[in-house]
Amino acid sequence: LAKTTQPISMDSYEGQEVNITCSHNNIATNDYITWYQQFPSQGPRFIIQGYKTKVTNEVASLFIPADRKSSTLSLPRVSLSDTAVYYCLVGDSGSARQLTFGSGTQLTVLP
Amino acid sequence: NAGVTQTPKFQVLKTGQSMTLQCAQDMNHNSMYWYRQDPGMGLRLIYYSASEGTTDKGEVPNGYNVSRLNKREFSLRLESAAPSQTSVYFCASSTGTGKKLNGYTFGSGTRLTVV
Numbered sequence: 001l002a003k004t005t006q007p008i009s010m011d012s013y014e015g016q017e018v019n020i021t022c023s024h025n026n027i028a029t030n031d032y033i034t035w036y037q038q039f040p041s042q043g044p045r046f047i048i049q050g051y052k053t054k055v056t057n058e059v060a061s062l063f064i065p066a067d068r069k070s071s072t073l074s075l076p077r078v079s080l081s082d083t084a085v086y087y088c089l090v091g092d093s094g095s096a097r098q099l100t101f102g103s104g105t106q107l108t109v110l111p
Numbered sequence: 112n113a114g115v116t117q118t119p120k121f122q123v124l125k126t127g128q129s130m131t132l133q134c135a136q137d138m139n140h141n142s143m144y145w146y147r148q149d150p151g152m153g154l155r156l157i158y159y160s161a162s163e164g165t166t167d168k169g170e171v172p173n174g175y176n177v178s179r180l181n182k183r184e185f186s187l188r189l190e191s192a193a194p195s196q197t198s199v200y201f202c203a204s205s206t207g208t209g210k211k212l213n214g215y216t217f218g219s220g221t222r223l224t225v226v
Contacts (some may be wrong), residue, residue: 034214043115043201043217044154087153100170101146101153 004079004088013058018075025069030092034070035065038085038104047086048073075107083109086100113137117202117218122193124225125224127207132187132221141204143185144169144215146176146189147198154201199223 005023024033032051038042043063048055050062050071061074075082085104115136124130136143142164146154146169157170160179174196177189183206189196199222203215 036215041220043203043220044215045217046214049214094222103153104152 002050003100004090004102006086006088006102006105008067008103009108011110012078012111013078013081015077016075018078018082018086018107018109020062020073020075020086020107022089023070027068027090028092031090032060032089032092033068034089035060035062035073035102036087036089038087044087044101078107078109080109083107115202115204115216115218117200119221121222122220122224124189126193126225128192129188130192131189132200132202132223133184134200134218135184136204136216137183138204138216139182139204140204140216143179143183144203144205145175145185145187146201146203147171147196148201148220149198150170157185157187157200170191189223192223194225197223197225215224 032049035047036047037047039045048057048060048062050064052068053063061073068081071087085106087101087104118133122130127167142184145157147157153169155163155176157171158169158177160166163179163182165181166177169197178186201220202218205215
């Protein structure tokens with residue numbers, strides 16, 4: 001399983017764009033990159049997934065360079081409600097292989 | 112609402128007692144998972160079931176057993192609870208097929224305290 005490295009915590013202010021970078025140096029050819037968000041006392045929630053280049057949905061964008069050894073989750077114009085822990089996961093589901101959750105990045109949005 | 116339902120939401124056990132955590136999903140997902148999350152830490156996989164009729168150990172299986180009762184239900188049993196098993200337990204499901212990793216859907220968790 002590819003190991004991931006993320007910053008432990010980040011602070012931002014409302015209205016700013018936040019970029020959280022994840023390092024995954026030993027990512028495998030079949031691996032996808034997936035990000036989850038977790039609020040206190042809730043289960044993680046799927047945010048976005050990508051394989052290469054850029055993916056965008058209504059919540060976030062995911063930037064993946066050509067070598068795929070890192071990825072950046074971009075949250076546009078954050079609000080207080082975006083305060084949460086964000087997890088970067090790398091893996092594939094060809095055989096329903098389990099994912100490994102690291103400690104994640106605690107994002108705190110300040111007023 | 113469609114999703115993953117866990118019961119109970121809260122439970123207090125005495126050391127040595129047993130209990131079963133229930134999980135059901137109504138999304139016709141093939142794969143189901145049990146994770147535990149200790150304070151300030153990420154999730155650790157206890158057991159998973161790739162498909163109905165199969166189960167496999169995850170990262171921290173000791174002290175637990177599971178049953179994939181049918182495609183919808185996946186239960187986690189603590190035979191003799193220990194204080195070290197105090198944690199929040201999350202059940203999750205995914206389609207588990209195909210090349211693309213599909214998102215996991217998580218339940219709301221069971222907060223278990225063993226005294």
